[in-house]
Amino acid sequence: MMLSPDQAEADLSWTQSDPETILNGLKSAGCASDEPAEGEDRTKCKAEQPLSREEKRRRRRATAKYRSAHATRERIRVEAFNVAFAELRKLLPTLPPDKKLSKIEILRLAICYISYLNHVLDV
Template identity: 85%
Template sequence: MMLSPDQPDSDLPWGQSDAESVLNDMKAGCVSDEPTEGDGRSRALAPQPLSREEKRRRRRATAKYRSAHATRERIRVEAFNVAFAELRKLLPTLPPDKKLSKIEILRLAICYISYLNHVLDV
């Protein structure tokens, strides 16, 4: 359905034929019920203060924040992997260069610590 500026369209669901009057009606619905100032303009509503959670969400939505967060996460994961590699070097396995998963490294470390405690107790 095409609307032309010189031809009113009565098929609109709200019964308006003029787009400007529709916009004016929508603007009027957004104006507060407060009294108007002397020149006929209505006073603008003060923006609602944002909650702490809303401020946090908006801050986290920025590209700068996401980029910094991704960088921090990469550094954290790298440090985590370095720590596992160091722990892996301390554990005796055959063959010594055998690739172990993180859970295998942790389980082997638990067993090795238990063994060392047993040796110390004897």
């Protein structure tokens, strides 16, 4: 497609890929930042672009309240995980009995012990 020299530059606005130009366009539309400033209407840009499900999820996860709740859940999960390893460790015979074992060592020792018990039952 040939462009005539008298064609307006506005007709070519879709071809602009300069980030500064795009950012200036967003600022003029009032959509420059992801989070609204104090007192700014949250629905300012929603009429122009509805948020995708992924974008909504990303914004929800970016809040301090969500991060704090997630950190609390993760702490509880890790604590339960460590308690389970401690209970398994108590059931395994080792010399000395109070020897500190890593989680992988506990799992490997449990596998060997279960294998040994299966062998004892088969004989």
